[in-house]
Amino acid sequence: MAKKTEKKGYYTAEIIQKFKDALSAARARIAAGEIVHVSISHGNTKTGPVASVSLLPFATCPAICRNTCGPLCYAAKLANLRPSVLAAWAMNTAILMDRPAQFWEEVNAAISAVRYFRYHVAGDIPTPAYLANMIRSAQNHPQTEILAFTKRFDFVNAALTVAPLPANLHILFSGWTNLKPENPHNLPETNVYSKGSAPEESWKQCGGNCFSCACRGVGCWTACPGDTIAFEIH
Numbered sequence: 001m002a003k004k005t006e007k008k009g010y011y012t013a014e015i016i017q018k019f020k021d022a023l024s025a026a027r028a029r030i031a032a033g034e035i036v037h038v039s040i041s042h043g044n045t046k047t048g049p050v051a052s053v054s055l056l057p058f059a060t061c062p063a064i065c066r067n068t069c070g071p072l073c074y075a076a077k078l079a080n081l082r083p084s085v086l087a088a089w090a091m092n093t094a095i096l097m098d099r100p101a102q103f104w105e106e107v108n109a110a111i112s113a114v115r116y117f118r119y120h121v122a123g124d125i126p127t128p129a130y131l132a133n134m135i136r137s138a139q140n141h142p143q144t145e146i147l148a149f150t151k152r153f154d155f156v157n158a159a160l161t162v163a164p165l166p167a168n169l170h171i172l173f174s175g176w177t178n179l180k181p182e183n184p185h186n187l188p189e190t191n192v193y194s195k196g197s198a199p200e201e202s203w204k205q206c207g208g209n210c211f212s213c214a215c216r217g218v219g220c221w222t223a224c225p226g227d228t229i230a231f232e233i234h
């Protein structure tokens with residue numbers, strides 16, 4: 001079974017169903033009145049000690065991930081392998097859907113307690129209303145630098161026609177080998193290159209540890225219009 005999954009990538013009907021089932025199970029616990037909480041990660045080898053909140057991959061990602069990052073999605077790989085990770089991301093998504101006030105209360109509490117915060121080590125901005133809450137939260141917590149990568153170009157572009165993003169909310173448009181972001185407001189971007197090949201000359205390579213980048217004032221935290229941060233894909 002593992003061999004089959006690797007060959008087809010992670011955007012398979014089987015894995016998508018597994019994630020849907022995890023979400024249904026989480027929503028059933030909420031419907032039964034169970035006391036549950038948003039799971040905030042306090043870092044991993046990639047982010048360093050940067051707090052983050054994640055949502056279910058695929059369920060909250062735009063349809064374009066099917067033909068771009070989806071088959072190679074490291075978050076889907078992790079959720080598929082680790083039931084506790086899948087359960088946490090499914091519960092976060094369920095709380096967002098069924099108790100949105102609680103979701104934002106707990107995310108805001110986490111943001112207020114840290115200097116650096118990342119959205120969506122897994123998942124993406126699910127709705128324009130969610131993006132509006134991200135913006136409001138950044139405005140209310142100017143002491144916290146907040147980072148998010150997204151393929152929801154349409155949501156962000158629409159918000160940018162109304163007002164600029166708060167200075168502490170760093171949103172980067174996430175491209176792919178076959179995907180050039182719609183980027184009329186010239187936000188910084190990310191893109192990928194294959195292991196063994198070189199990124200485009202103008203791209204800046206990912207430093208590998210978000211906390212280290214934050215402390216040094218480099219990487220995505222300070223990316224400017226026209227910058228592209230490059231990630232190696234395996």
Ligand code: SF4
Pocket residue numbers: 046205206207208209210211213214218219220221229
């Ligand atoms: S370049 Fe960006 S994604 Fe890479 S480690 Fe630095 S802040 Fe994180």
